[in-house]
Amino acid sequence: xxxxxxxxxxxxxxxxxxxxxxxxxxxxxxxxxxxxxxxxxxxxxxxxxxxxxxxxxxxxxxxxxxxxxxxxxxxxxxxxxxxxxxxxxxxxxxxxxxxxxxxxxxxxxxxxxxxxxxxxxxxxxxxxxxxxxxxxxxxxxxxxxxxxxxxxxxxxxxxxxxxxxxxxxxxxxxxxxxxxxxxxxxxxxxxxxxxxxxxxxxxxxxxxxxxxxxxxxxxxxxxxxxxxxxxxxxxxxxxxxxxxxxxxxxxxxxxxxxxxxxxxxxxxxxxxxxxxxxxxxxxxxxxxxxxxxxxxxxxxxxxxxxxxxxxxxxxxxxxxxxxxxxxxxxxx
Amino acid sequence: xxxxxxxxxxxxxxxxxxxxxxxxxxxxxxxxxxxxxxxxxxxxxxxxxxxxxxxxxxxxxxxxxxxxxxxxxxxxxxxxxxxxxxxxxxxxxxxxxxxxxxxxxxxxxxxxxxxxxxxxxxxxxxxxxxxxxxxxxxxxxxxxxxxxxxxxxxxxxxxxxxxxxxxxxxxxxxxxxxxxxxxxxxxxxxxxxxxxxxxxxxxxxxxxxxxxxxxxxxxxxxxxxxxxxxxxxxxxxxxxxxxxxxxxxxxxxxxxxxxxxxxxxxxxxxxx
Numbered sequence: 001x002x003x004x005x006x007x008x009x010x011x012x013x014x015x016x017x018x019x020x021x022x023x024x025x026x027x028x029x030x031x032x033x034x035x036x037x038x039x040x041x042x043x044x045x046x047x048x049x050x051x052x053x054x055x056x057x058x059x060x061x062x063x064x065x066x067x068x069x070x071x072x073x074x075x076x077x078x079x080x081x082x083x084x085x086x087x088x089x090x091x092x093x094x095x096x097x098x099x100x101x102x103x104x105x106x107x108x109x110x111x112x113x114x115x116x117x118x119x120x121x122x123x124x125x126x127x128x129x130x131x132x133x134x135x136x137x138x139x140x141x142x143x144x145x146x147x148x149x150x151x152x153x154x155x156x157x158x159x160x161x162x163x164x165x166x167x168x169x170x171x172x173x174x175x176x177x178x179x180x181x182x183x184x185x186x187x188x189x190x191x192x193x194x195x196x197x198x199x200x201x202x203x204x205x206x207x208x209x210x211x212x213x214x215x216x217x218x219x220x221x222x223x224x225x226x227x228x229x230x231x232x233x234x235x236x237x238x239x240x241x242x243x244x245x246x247x248x249x250x251x252x253x254x255x256x257x258x259x260x261x262x263x264x265x266x267x268x269x270x271x272x273x274x275x276x277x278x279x280x281x282x283x284x285x286x287x288x289x290x291x292x293x294x295x296x297x298x299x300x301x302x303x304x305x306x307x308x309x310x311x312x313x314x315x316x317x318x319x320x321x322x323x324x325x326x327x328x329x330x331x332x
Numbered sequence: 333x334x335x336x337x338x339x340x341x342x343x344x345x346x347x348x349x350x351x352x353x354x355x356x357x358x359x360x361x362x363x364x365x366x367x368x369x370x371x372x373x374x375x376x377x378x379x380x381x382x383x384x385x386x387x388x389x390x391x392x393x394x395x396x397x398x399x400x401x402x403x404x405x406x407x408x409x410x411x412x413x414x415x416x417x418x419x420x421x422x423x424x425x426x427x428x429x430x431x432x433x434x435x436x437x438x439x440x441x442x443x444x445x446x447x448x449x450x451x452x453x454x455x456x457x458x459x460x461x462x463x464x465x466x467x468x469x470x471x472x473x474x475x476x477x478x479x480x481x482x483x484x485x486x487x488x489x490x491x492x493x494x495x496x497x498x499x500x501x502x503x504x505x506x507x508x509x510x511x512x513x514x515x516x517x518x519x520x521x522x523x524x525x526x527x528x529x530x531x532x533x534x535x536x537x538x539x540x541x542x543x544x545x546x547x548x549x550x551x552x553x554x555x556x557x558x559x560x561x562x563x564x565x566x567x568x569x570x571x572x573x574x575x576x577x578x579x580x581x582x583x584x585x586x587x588x589x590x591x592x593x594x595x596x597x598x599x600x601x602x603x604x
Binding site for chain 1: 342353356357359360363364367439440441443444445446447448449450451602603
């Protein structure tokens with residue numbers, strides 16, 4: 001297993017417990033480039049052991065937000081504070097950037113693995129950047145390789161690995177300093193389903209072990225599966241925040257009936273169907289009927305065998321599209 | 333805590349944030365290079381030695397002896413003492429341009445490092461010292477061959493050695509400016525053609541600068557490579573440089589200024 005220093009008190013104190021300070025506390029973040037406002041007053045906090053997802057269309061400000069959290073871009077206004085779990089004074093970005101990064105793990109969108117080093121060497125060289133000594137690394141590297149399911153590839157270079165293996169090596173590398181907080185920027189983009197599931201399983205293990213995660217993703221199933229809480233960014237603003245299921249319940253009807261096939265578009269105005277749906281949306285050749293109870297609607301549709309229908313519960317993707325729109329962005 | 337207040341972005345020209353953090357980055361480059369050291373050694377010294385043999389013995393037979401500060405000097409010694417500075421310049425420039433650019437832009441190695449407790453300033457310092465180390469390595473190999481060929485036996489070569497390291501540091505610093513500005517490898521062709529090649533011909537490597545027209549010579553006085561040659565050549569002839577303070581001062585001032593500019597431009601590149 002991966003070493004973590006999580007030592008959460010197991011018994012709650014008798015007096016009303018003070019909530020532990022958030023691990024990362026981001027407040028009123030703004031960033032403009034020229035006249036373009038990229039991040040506009042974003043605030044959020046990550047509690048110890050929490051997985052927070054940041055979702056939003058391309059250009060919503062996700063990457064800039066992450067870069068500011070890493071001290072790579074200076075915010076125009078706002079503050080970023082890190083509260084070390086071991087106690088001590090809170091650290092502020094960018095002033096204490098190096099002290100904060102000592103306790104962070106980062107997996108960027110694009111791998112930055114060293115192509116000239118094999119898997120073990122990649123971990124060792126990266127560990128040295130954190131000032132870790134030989135003995136500690138000798139002990140930790142085999143554990144990390146095992147965690148990443150790469151023990152059999154210890155001597156292989158990144159160029160010889162599959163995409164999924166490279167992402168897991170990047171994850172293992174980010175864990176070399178036993179971080180309390182992981183920042184993951186689209187960790188499974190471009191992976192096949194097997195590799196994604198293995199990645200998810202590893203990330204879930206980390207959260208169970210007490211590691212906090214800040215995750216950006218375009219995959220709603222990934223966000224729903226991994227994140228205990230989500231924030232939705234669009235045009236640099238936070239437009240929604242909450243647990244995935246709660247957000248869906250708050251913003252959406254329970255069920256969706258998708259109708260497609262020959263002449264499907266005409267049915268959006270049908271006098272019998274329209275009153276049975278709370279909300280109707282069209283995307284391409286498909287009509288989406290959003291409703292609390294789909295059965296009356298399905299009964300009517302049954303009489304039209306030329307139409308193809310899909311009945312499913314409303315999901316995070318519906319929420320995302322409702323909040324950020326179905327149109328492809330000009331700059332996306 | 334300044335929530336809500338407009339925080340001024342830190343100046344690109346602020347003092348460098350340097351610490352011993354550069355060492356793991358330097359070590360990283362050393363470990364990669366160690367795997368390729370022997371082939372790269374051949375590449376690093378083969379070309380300078382060809383220059384030396386072809387020009388030194390070929391041209392040397394035609395030229396005979398030259399006079400430097402009133403002292404007669406065999407042409408091969410004149411050339412060896414100048415071309416070793418040129419080798420330091422080329423080795424440092426090549427490493428701080430092509431290789432550093434690969435690590436910075438193509439492999440994104442720097443981005444990976446900047447997510448650890450190592451600042452961009454330290455990464456750049458590591459690259460500066462690394463390119464200078466590569467130059468020193470090349471220079472050392474050439475010096476050993478020159479000793480074996482009996483071109484110079486001056487005990488002051490021991491002083492020339494650290495001076496050549498400083499020459500490497502200076503040319504690394506200058507090259508890192510252009511590394512920070514580069515959009516691709518093609519850009520470096522201009523640097524080699526427009527910055528390094530003129531210095532090669534105007535700095536007294538192949539012929540005494542006294543041959544140059546006065547205006548060109550006045551320009552040549554200020555070239556970094558000229559100052560390097562002015563320091564190193566007398567040491568090969570077992571003499572002390574005549575204007576050691578002036579040349580040494582120019583060398584150090586150029587290094588500090590170039591690194592400062594390179595740092596500001598690199599910060600700008602990474603903040604964008």
